[in-house]
Amino acid sequence: MEQRNRHTNLQKVVARSHGEWDDAQRIGLAGINATVSGRNRLHDAQGRQFAHFCTTSYLGLDYDERILEGAMNALRATRTLRIANSRNRCKLAILDRYEQALGAHFGATASVALSCSAASTGMLPLMAAGLLSDGVRPVMAFDRFAHYSMNHAKPACADETDVLTIAHNDLDHLESLCRQHRQVAYIADSFYSMGGVSPVADVIALQQKYGMLVYYDDSHALSAIGPLGRGLVHAVLGELPERVFVVASLAKAFGASGGVLLYRDAGTRNLIDRYGGPANWSQSLNAAAIGAGLASLDIHQSPELPALQARLQHNLRRFDNALATAQHGSASPIRLLRCGDAEFANRMAATLLERGFLTSPVFFPVVPQDSPAVRVTLRADMTDDELDAFCASVDALAPICA
DSSP: OOOSSSSOHHHHHHHHHHHHHHHHHTTTSSSSSSEEETEEEETTTTOEEEESSSOOOTTGGGGHHHHHHHHHHHHHHHHOOOSEEEEEEOOOHHHHHHHHHHHHHHHSSEESOHHHHHHHEEEEEEEEEEEEETTTTEEEEEEEEEEEHTTTTTHHHHHHHHHHEEOOOOOOHHHHHHSSOOOEEEEEEBBBBTTOOOOOOHHHHHHHHTTEEEEEOTTTTTTTSSGOOOOOHHHSSSSSSSSEEEEEEESSSTOOSSSSEESSSSSHHHHHHHHHHGTSSOOOOOOHHHHHHHHHHHHTSTTHHHHHHHHHHHHHHHHHSSSOOTTTSSSEEEEEEEEHHHHHHHHHHHHHHHHHOOOEEEOOOSSSSTTTTTEEETTTOOOOHHHHHHHHHHHHHHHHHH
């Protein structure tokens, strides 16, 4: 009988983390129903008012009136949310316009999906089947900290080829695999969702040397860094080489909705459209999301974008000058306040929320069992006073919560 749980074991995950999630929900750190009361200000049904310090809208575009108006204008123009069938049969003309605009902006072919998770769940099995490498099924090497949305595709990939998980940023192991196998695919993040950065230039050097396939999730870097907000991978490479693929969220710093796949070979689009499963079947991005994205592209192509990026980096430096984290000096907007255990992380986050700051306690399976933390994410529109007040609260609360 084939061995089970080679890549997932949900019984084990639930058994080891359910208690911590119950604690987080009991003390009001999960399942919050919030209402927007101002720019980056929220309140809930219990009357708690808080600033959002676990946001992923790193440039503050989630409240931009131009993006909201773009969404409404697209609805008025199309007079529908979406055409109700699979997009490979028939789609809104505005969706084609959006993908063409995204492709021109990124210098690549662009396919949009409802989310990054849907895009990766559709795309990675195509890669595993050898359909992007001349029929040669690659050994799939996932970085240990690759985003869960990509890890979730491992069982489907394993039905096509061998799937491995390698240590974080372990390029020696990756090169060893390239020497041993005819074709290798490497799956990783650029900015990791729990902190850390991929050595993109070194990975691409291996890719060029061995003809490796590379699949990067650039979600936490898109818009936040790089010329025109094109993210870390483009900032390092300039343009995507053959056999390098990028997936990124359009719902984080980009300020809209959905996910985008970027690749060099235009012929890949037919594979995604016809066989990409969750990436394209059943539903396509609706008109409001498309209109919001087109409005965001206008901002990305204006002088305003580098000013927003510069303000984000200013806020990161101010935070780093006040609090020590393993991510000190990183251009990534993610910082982790390490905690001794999940109970400590929940207690610190709960006390910060009482003081008006919503953060995110993270524990297994979001992070390894020995690495619970309070996750903090920063925005360009946070004021100096707001950052200083948050950092002072962390300093004051650390011994209290211990």
